[in-house]
Amino acid sequence: MCLGVPAKVIELMANEVARVDVNGNQTEISVRLTPEVKINEYVLVHAGFAMEIIDESIALETMKYLEELLQYE
Amino acid sequence: MQPITDIPRRKEEVKMKQERILMAHGSGGLMSQQLIDEIFKAAWNNELMEMLDSAILNLPAGRLAMSTDSFVITPLFFPGGDIGKLSICGTVNDLVACGAKPLYMSTAFIIEEGFPLSDLRKIAESMAVTAQEVGVKLVTGDTKVVEKGSADGIFINTTGIGIIPEGINYRPQRVKPGDKIIVTGYMGDHGLAIMAQREGLSFNTPALSDCAPLYQLGQMTSQYGQAIKCMRDPTRGGLATVLNEIARQAGVGIRVKESSIPVLEVIRGACDMLGMDPLYMANEGKMVIFTDAEKADEILAELGKLSQTQNAAIIGEVYSDPAGMVLIETELGAERILGMLEGEHVPRIC
Amino acid sequence: MSEISDYQQQLLHAIQTEKASVTLMEVCGTHTMAIAKSGIRELLPPNIKLLSGPGCPVCVTSQGDIDAVIELVRQKDIILVTFGDMMRVPGTYSSLQEERSQGADIRIAYSPLDALRVARENADKEIVFLGIGFETTAPAIAVTLEQARSEGLGNFSVFSLHKVVPPALELIFSDPDINVDGLICPGHVSVVIGVEPYEILAQKHRKPCVITGFETLDILEGIYMLLKQIKQGDAQAEIQYRRVVKREGNLVARQSIEKVFKPVAARWRGLGVIPDSGLALREEFEHMDARLKFNIPEMEEIPIKGCACGEVLTGKISPPECLLFGRACTPLKPVGPCMVSHEGSCAAYYRYTPAKGRG
Secondary structure, eight states: OOOOEEEEEEEEETTTEEEEEETTEEEEEEOTTOTTOOTTOEEEEETTEEEEEOOTTSOGGGOTTHHHHGGGO | OOOOOOSOOSHHHHHHHOOBOOGGGGSSSHHHHHHIIIIIIHHHOOTTOOOSSSOOOOOOSSEEEEEEEEEOOSSSEETTEEHHHHHHHHHHHHHHHTTOEEEEEEEEEEEETTOBHHHHHHHHHHHHHHHHHHTOEEEEEEEEEEOTTSSSSEEEEEEEEEEEOTTOOOOGGGOOTTOEEEEOSOSSHHHHHHHHHSTTOOEEOOOOOOOOOOHHHHHHHHTTGGGEEEEEOOOTTHHHHHHHHHHHHHTOEEEEEGGGSOOOHHHHHHHHHHTOOGGGSOOSSOOEEEEOHHHHHHHHHHHHHSGGGTTOEEEEEEESSSTTOEEEEOTTSOEEEOOOOOSOOOOOOO | OHHHHHHHHHHHHHHHTOOSOEEEEEOOHHHHHHHHHHTHHHHSOTTEEEEEOSOOTTTTBOHHHHHHHHHHHTSTTEEEEEOGGGTTOOOSSOOHHHHHHTTOEEEEOSSHHHHHHHHHHOTTSEEEEEEOOSTTTHHHHHHHHHHHHHHTOTTEEEEEOOBOSHHHHHHHHHOTTOOOSEEEEEHHHHHHHOSHHHHHHHHHHTOOEEEEOSSHHHHHHHHHHHHHHHHHTOOOEEESOTTTOOTTOOHHHHHHHHHHEEEEEEEETTTEEEEEEEEEEOGGGGGGBHHHHTTOOOOOOOOOTTOOHHHHHTTSSOGGGSTTBTTTBOSSSOSSHHHHSTTOHHHHHHHHSOGGGGO
16 A cells, blocks of 8 residues: 655755665655654665664565475475 | 837847737737747757648658647656656657657747746757757647647647658567567656656655656667567557557467566655555656567677667566466566556545 | 566466365455456466455445545535545446546546645635555554644645555454465565454454465565465464564554544445444544535445445455356446446456456
C-alpha cells in the first residue's frame, strides 16, 4: 500500500531537509520524522519523507533461517 | 495623418525586433517568407528545397515505405535531445523498423504565438544536424501559427519516405515459434529522462534520453534479409506494449526473461522511487528485433559493434502458446503475464 | 548474490514441502503487487492459499468520497494536488481524470511538500491536497499541514481521506465467515505503528502475524515464519522486516499523526463504516480542512451492481470468483475499485496471473 525505497543520505541541509541518493538519482526529502539521521546512513523514503533509518547491521543478506532450512533438503 | 513609424525599413531591424513568433509569421505573407528563409532554409539548405507547392523527387526502384508521426513533448529541450532531433529520429526509426532506408522527409510546424525565435532556430538546426547524420533530406515543409494558448509552444509533424531493399520483409505475421527476441539496449531511458524534467517531480537524475536515429542498425540488419522477421521501436508504452502488439498480430506466445532485459541501475532506482516500471517507459533510440534463432547470436555480435546498440541482448523467444500473450519469467523462476499499458503511466505512492 | 538466490530457493522449497492446508492473508497492496510480480503465488502448493486483504488505500476509498472530491474540483479557482494513484478511480459519475479533461486544474505530485510549493506560487488560487493513504502516508501530510500553518499559507488545505489499518484488521478477524490462519502484515505501515497493534490482534484472535518486507526474499521468509508458527501452534506478532521496522514504530511519526489528526468513523469501500478507522483534522487545523473550508457535504453511497469488491477485500472470494472479473470488469474499464488501483487485488490478478489462473 505504500511504496518505499532505500536512499542514502548525502547531505543534511537547513529546515530538516536532506539530499539523498537512490542508485545515482538525487532528490531532496524531509527528515523531520527521522531527526537523528546522519550522513551516509540509509533511510526508507515514502512520498518525499524519510520514514525510518535502515539498520544496515540487519541486511537482507542475513539469511536468518539458513541452518534450519537444511533439514528440508 | 500620422507618419507610420513602426514599420521597420531594413532587414536588420526586422531581425532585431522580432524575437518571438507573431501571428503574422503564419499569415503566408512577407513575414512567413522571412521565417522560412532565415530559419528553415538556412538550417536545411538543400537543392530539393525549391519552394514549390510540392517537392519533386526521383526515387530508385523498389517498394516505398512511408511513415508519419507528430511530436508533442514537454519540455522541448531535454537531457539527451530536443523536439527537433526527436521529430527526425522518430520517423527515421519507424522507417528503419520496416526495413526501409530513409530518403526524404517533410516537416510541418504548428507554433504558438509568442514562441521564442531563438528556440525555433535551435530546433531547426537540431533537425538539420540529425537529418544530415542519417543522410535523409528535408524536402518540404509547412508552418502555421496559432493564438497564444491554442498550442503548447510548438508541435512538429514529420513524414518520411524510404526504399525497402529487395529481399527484406519485416512483418509480425512472419514471426514464428522458435524465433529469438533481441532488444538493442537499455530500456526506459527516454521516458524517465522526460519524467524527471516535469514539474512537481523535484529530483535530479543523470538519465539521458536515448533519442537517436537508428540508420546504422538498419544498414546492418538489411544484410540479414529474410532472417529478420520483424522489428519495432518501443516508443510510447515501452517494451511491454510492443511485445504484446507483436504477440497479438502474429498470433504467437512470447516468453522473456526478466533478468535478461537490460535496464540501467539508475533507471531502476528512479522507477522504484516513483512506482513506475521501466518496461512501460518510452524509448526513442531502441529497437526490438525478432529473428531466426540460428542467426540470433551473429546479429547480437554485429549489434555489439555499433555504438548505438552495443548493449543489445537476447531477451526471450517466441512460442506457439499462449497465443497473443506475453509471459515474463521472474527472478524466482515463476511466470507471470506482462500486459499492455493501461491508461496513463504516472508516479504513484502505492 | 547467488548465496541469496540459493537461500531464496531453500525458503521456497521449505514452503512447498508444507503439507497442511493453510490460508494466509496479505493486507498490504504492495505485497499483493510484489507477490504477483515475483510469481510467488504460482509457485505455492495448492494447500497454501494467499488471500489479499483491504490493504490498498485507493481501493478502500468510498465512491461517495470520490464524488465529494469531484464536487470540490468543480469549484472555481481550485488547484487539486494529488498522488498519481487517484486519477483513474471512478466515483459514481466521473473520475479526476475525466474532470481534468473538462478543465479542472489537477496536478500530480510525488510529495505533499510539492503542494506547498504550488500554494506559494499561486497565491490567487486555493490549493487542496488530496490526503490519501494509511499510517505510512499520514505523518507526511501531518508535517505538511504543520509547515503550512507555520508559514501562514492561507490558501492551502487538505481533503483528508486517510485511514488507519488496525480497525479494519480487527473487523476481518472478528468475521466468522473469514477463515484466515495467519497474517502477512504491512511492512511500511508498521514502520510507523510498530508491532504492538498486531500483538493485540494475535493474542485476541490466536492468529500469528508477521510484519514482512517487500523483496521476494522478505515475502518468502515471512511466509516461512508464519508456517512455522502455525505448525508449532504459536500466535505471536513477529517482525521479519527488522532492518526497517522497530518494535515501537516511529515515535516522531506517531506523534505527528496524533498532533494533527483525530480518529473518526470512516467508510471503507466494500467494508462499510468502521469506527475510529479514519483520520480527520483536529480543531487547531480545522481551518485547513478542505471539506469544511469549501463546505463539501457527505455524499450518498450508491452501490455498484454485481460488484463483489467487498468480498474480495475481505478475502471471502478470490478475484477470479467474482462474476464480473475479466468480463465486464477489466483494468481498462474497471467497475470496482479493486480493478482500478494499480495494486488492487483484482488488477494484480488480472495483470500478472497466467490465463489458467483467471478462472
